[in-house]
Amino acid sequence: MRALRSARLGADFTRLWAASAVSNLGDGITLAAGPLLVASLTGEPLLVAGAAFAQQLPWLLVAPLSGVYVDRLDRRRLIIVVNVLRGLAVAGLAVAIAASAVSIPLIYAVFFLLGVGETLADTAFGALIPATVAADRLTIANSRLATTTVLGNQILSKPLGGWLFASAAALPFAVDAITFLAGAALIAAMRVRPPRGTATGRVREDVRAGLRWLWRHRLLRTLAVTMGVANVAFCAAFAVFALLARERLGLAAAGYGFLLAAFGVGGLVGGFLSARVQRAVPARVLLRGGLVVEVVTHAVLAATTEPLLAGAVLAVFGAHGVNWGIIVATLLQRSVPDGLRGRVGSVYSLVQVGGAAAGSLLGGLVGQVAGVTATFWAASAAMAAITVVSWRPLAAA
CATH class of the missing domain: 1.20.1250.20 (MFS general substrate transporter like domains)
Structure with a gap:
């Protein structure tokens, strides 16, 4: 019965939901593995905490600016481009780790870029949801998204990220790169073409x-x-x-x-x-x-x-x-x-x-x-x- 309810939300929402689930799993894996990676390079608590702050900082610096571009551009295409770029960034980090060329400044730079992408993709994602479901189905749609976010980002990803890092330090970041690309592919498969926003003046x-x-x-x-x-x-x-x-x-x-x-x-x-x-x-x-x-x-x-x-x-x-x-x-x-x-x-x-x-x-x-x-x-x-x-x-x- 629950599956039938989900189906009635439509194919576009199902793709959006799947993209969210995959991306949140990857995000959680990196959030778990990131501090472990920094801790493997330094024992300074401030430097370890700095990795998380580097990813949060863009929300303080550029969030309103990101909102402007979400309202100027095609939101679906914006999510696709941002996910591909984030996938490439975290894949580059994985390569650097595998080549023993990783450094704390590089980790901070990649995490900062991931945070910038997050301000764009997450804002565009939230604005895109009403284009995929009817207004009276938004509560159900948001509950589905929230449930998979908690399951993937908070429950499954944390032990998985630690296990992947213990297996090979580059592995969790490689997996995260794949989830970004998978999320981009799922969004690209959506048929909805949402209208652009009304932001056209000065920033x-x-x-x-x-x-x-x-x-x-x-x-x-x-x-x-x-x-x-x-x-x-x-x-x-x-x-x-x-x-x-x-x-x-x-x-x-x-x-x-x-x-x-x-x-x-x-x-x-x-x-x-x-x-x-x-x-x-x-x-x-x-x-x-x-x-x-x-x-x-x-x-x-x-x-x-x-x-x-x-x-x-x-x-x-x-x-x-x-x-x-x-x-x-x-x-x-x-x-x-x-x-x-x-x-x-x-x-x-x-x-x-x-x-x-x-x-x-x-x-x-x-x-x-x-x-x-x-x-x-x-x-x-x-x-x-x-x-x-x-x-x-x-x-x-």
């Missing part, structure tokens, strides 16, 4: 148009600011989560892995059930309830010393996070005019990634000064404040 004016549209839409503005603050709180807390697991919960590396697995499994269940839940429960209730879940999650993790309770709370948090993302993606796709989807989507992503980057830095500082537990209490207090502020505007969902 600065086009960026401002996206900013203005998002700021004037009260609900989406509230969601953007709310998630920006939520990402500050979440990433601040989870920047020191490994220390909390060891010092408060008494867990070794395997136990820490169990907590991460609980988070991923919760996300998988949340994505699988999201369409059904959203049919039964109003969006405003789910969004408000999600904020309460975030407040409670941080507070429980700060207070408990029971690993099983922590795992259960993280599973609920994972389910909420995926469900929230599906609701927001659907709202953006339904509310934003097609010609503005790239710019508005990229600005929304910039707020989220900016919050995550700020939170990662802030969490280390708070943990250093006040202790690990204080970071989680501060995150809970911040989420309580944003819940109060955003409660009434979320009624419009």
Whole structure:
């Protein structure tokens, strides 16, 4: 029965879905293998963390600009070209590793290029979805995409990336290159020809148009600011989560892995059930309830010393996070005019990634000064404040 429902979403969406699944698996493999590669060259924690930051940095630097070009160009062709170029870049890294010619600057450069490509491809991908399915099927489509993203990017790819790297250091990056090319081939097989966006003026004016549209839409503005603050709180807390697991919960590396697995499994269940839940429960209730879940999650993790309770709370948090993302993606796709989807989507992503980057830095500082537990209490207090502020505007969902 589920297969029949998926079929009714159409062949173009099926290809888009498959491309997303393949690409997310490859991305997760590289995310797992990248730190291992840098760690094989240096023991400096800052340099190891720098690889991930190099891939996040383009979202802070060029996301709004990427949104402009998503609204200027054929989105389908843009994804194809970007995926091919990313595949070539990561294939070059694999060759350098195999030839023992890899260096940390080269890794940073490749990861930065992957991040630039991500700002273009991911923004174009989100803007392309409404061209493949009817508006009343967007929730189901987004739930399918979210489920495979969690499964591929968070659950399957991490152990696979580590195993491939242990087999041969170049292997995970070669596999990622293949997934980029496979994703490009699947997008090329789509028959849909989406219209180009309306960004045709000066780049600065086009960026401002996206900013203005998002700021004037009260609900989406509230969601953007709310998630920006939520990402500050979440990433601040989870920047020191490994220390909390060891010092408060008494867990070794395997136990820490169990907590991460609980988070991923919760996300998988949340994505699988999201369409059904959203049919039964109003969006405003789910969004408000999600904020309460975030407040409670941080507070429980700060207070408990029971690993099983922590795992259960993280599973609920994972389910909420995926469900929230599906609701927001659907709202953006339904509310934003097609010609503005790239710019508005990229600005929304910039707020989220900016919050995550700020939170990662802030969490280390708070943990250093006040202790690990204080970071989680501060995150809970911040989420309580944003819940109060955003409660009434979320009624419009």
